[in-house]
Amino acid sequence: MNEFWRRLALHPRLRMELFLSSLLINLLGLAGSLYSIQVLNRYLALGIDSTLLTLTVGALIAVVFELALRSARLRIAQWLCARADAALGEAVFDSSVRGQYALLEQLPVAARREILSGLATTQQSFGASNLITLLDAPFALVFLLVLALLNPILALTAILVMGGVVLVSLLAQRRLREPMEAQSRSAIQLAGHQQTLTSGTELVRAFQAAGALRERWNQCTTELTGLRATLGSLQNTIQNASYAGGVLLGMLMMAMGAREVLAGQLDVGSLIGANILAGRALAALTRALGLGEAIGRGQRALELIRQLNAIPQERSDGMTLGQYGGSLRFEDAAFAYPKQPTPIFEHFDFALPASGVLAVIGANGTGKTTLARLLVGLLEPTRGRLLADNMDLRQADPGWWRRQVAYLPQEPLFFDGTLRENLTVMAPDTPDDEVLALCRELGVGPFVEGSADGLSLVLRNGGNSIPLGIRRRLALARALLGKGRVVVLDDPTEGVDADGCKAIAGVLNRLVKSGHSLVVMSNEAFIISAAQAVIDLNQKPQPRIVHAPAAPAVAAGGNTHD
Incomplete structure (x- = not known):
């Protein structure tokens, strides 16, 4: 997460533009819910076609503005992330070519290769689309606030369900860190064996090294398979929590909303709109929670890159001689x-x-x-x-x-x-x-x-x-x-x-x-x-x-x- 804030901090003006555009996009996103409420409450009650036409045109205009803002926001985020990625890539290159030789040589070749390949992982994990997803997450509060204005009981129900989804997801993501680090270490070991297979064919064949290599190969691949299974189970837990939360929220919203309608505290149009608002709020939250594994991979890659960048660099200037004699x-x-x-x-x-x-x-x-x-x-x-x-x-x-x-x-x-x-x-x-x-x-x-x-x-x-x-x-x-x-x-x-x-x-x-x-x-x-x-x-x-x-x-x- 810190990497996202670091990228946003690079350009304060663009950061403000991203926050403002996200606010406007989510406010315009209310149009769908308000449209449903108005159509069910006003058009069905009055039956005036001009009312339906006016509501429809207004909702379409809101959608057009929302899409335009989304496109502009994406371009801003892409520009911002491209500059951050370029700076990170330049720093990695400088560390690789100017880091103190003795310290660089202490890093195994496979580890250096993993660090360099981690650039692509970092750029993907902290890219523009993921940045936008995280920017949208806090604005789930906008939908909950409007939902609370419609009916506090339904808003409380949505908050409780969303809180359960967040808790399960965060617990699963906390358990992701250790197997992800172990997966990275095993991948480095396997990369060394892959190098032997690709460039050491003579060694493997002429010296019958296949037996010794096979044991290590199988050990690494078995360990990686187990780690991937563990990671897959934890990721599945997060996905299931989001899915179950969506189903449970829909059921509870309809059940509690129906009681409120019978009690005269809510009308049918507002019930449909409330259900849409709760779904939008949960969707914004679950999309952000779904980034946990990708962000974890990116964070691990970033930590390796920082180890490389922490190596002191040799001087870029110093004394010179007008003419060197050769002694x-x-x-x-x-x-x-x-x-x-x-x-x-x-x-x-x-x-x-x-x-x-x-x-x-x-x-x-x-x-x-x-x-x-x-x-x-x-x-x-x-x-x-x-x-x-x-x-x-x-x-x-x-x-x-x-x-x-x-x-x-x-x-x-x-x-x-x-x-x-x-x-x-x-x-x-x-x-x-x-x-x-x-x-x-x-x-x-x-x-x-x-x-x-x-x-x-x-x-x-x-x-x-x-x-x-x-x-x-x-x-x-x-x-x-x-x-x-x-x-x-x-x-x-x-x-x-x-x-x-x-x-x-x-x-x-x-x-x-x-x-x-x-x-x-x-x-x-x-x-x-x-x-x-x-x-x-x-x-x-x-x-x-x-x-x-x-x-x-x-x-x-x-x-x-x-």
Whole structure:
């Protein structure tokens, strides 16, 4: 409910217009009841056709005005909700792309996917039609007030029945919260298994993982089936309460009204009108109560979105350098992930001069990728400083710094779009000739130019359909087209064949000769031998600097990775 009030509070003038239009609509809604009363009491008594015509024309005019106001109110509510939905969507996008990397990574992928899909649930649950339904609910009092003027006993009867419907519905809705939260948790677990089925076919088949997966799959689906049954029963209780309330109200209104007619306290026309008024009041109330489950789903989705939005965002501005020379320096730096007993490194001091070449070695899990992410600015040291030309990167503008870095991640991914859009994402105006020339230099020219679509090839699903060795070299082309002064490569030759390694070595030699600073996370001998300095992350907690040759040159690798 709070989300509805928040949306209304965004535009006070429109909020007032919605309330006024709702009041007028419900006042015009009295026309049907008054028409019935007047036709039965005046026309049947007098039998004058002009009276019937006048009453009918007046009622039709009221209906026309009511429909016009309903249409205008809907447009106002749609505009208001569209602005709120756009703002919420923008906030979710900003949190996803600017939230602090380390905190975002703590959220499971399935949970993040659930949060993003919750946007549609929120927009539907707190949409214009539901907002209007809630606005109409309080105006049930208008119908009850008119009913009380006709006959207080009938008004009291309607209030008692409606109170019973409200009580049953609220009790059922209160019990909805727990199974809905459990359903959301189970849905996240099932989404993880669905991801395995869709993208892990090789895992399931080659390693006979179907048995282990089936047990978890059946557990999740059984739990979800039970939760849906529980939710269905509670929703059915709410629907039955509304239905039974409508039937009981109609019966009681006719029974009590008949007694009032016999007692001379009410005429037949007023009895029919009173029955219509009571029905309108109950309908407005039950429509609002029927939104309980939808609002509950929306509230749950909104809570997940707020968890994402609560993650602190990285800076959007900061210091920049007029010209970055390319030097890097760690000063008493340390880094540890939350709740991790052993730090990746600590008391780390190291300086890489401009145009220097650094190799970082270490077994899997020793922190090579973490160090790469620190250099790119995705992570920050938990202690100490990382300096670029004597500027602390904590004070730097993250966007500016990442333009200074040509980064090849360990797991190269691409967004859904053309190959050209992906390769030139850091420099959209790059000419195709330059893109193709770099692709040829990296040995992926035949793949790009041999495709019927060329650079217009559409990539889907992160580009996972492209062989890893080619995908890695395309990702390297993307990094280098950004023309960063520092080149940070995380296992650039993993999954690359011998020819591809030679092509990469040639590009690295060119970068060294052109004065770029290189930081390469790799255990490859041909890369290590060419480095000015080698940092060994196998030694904990303080990394070991192994050696520092004077004249770097990258030899052609002889790897034959598949």
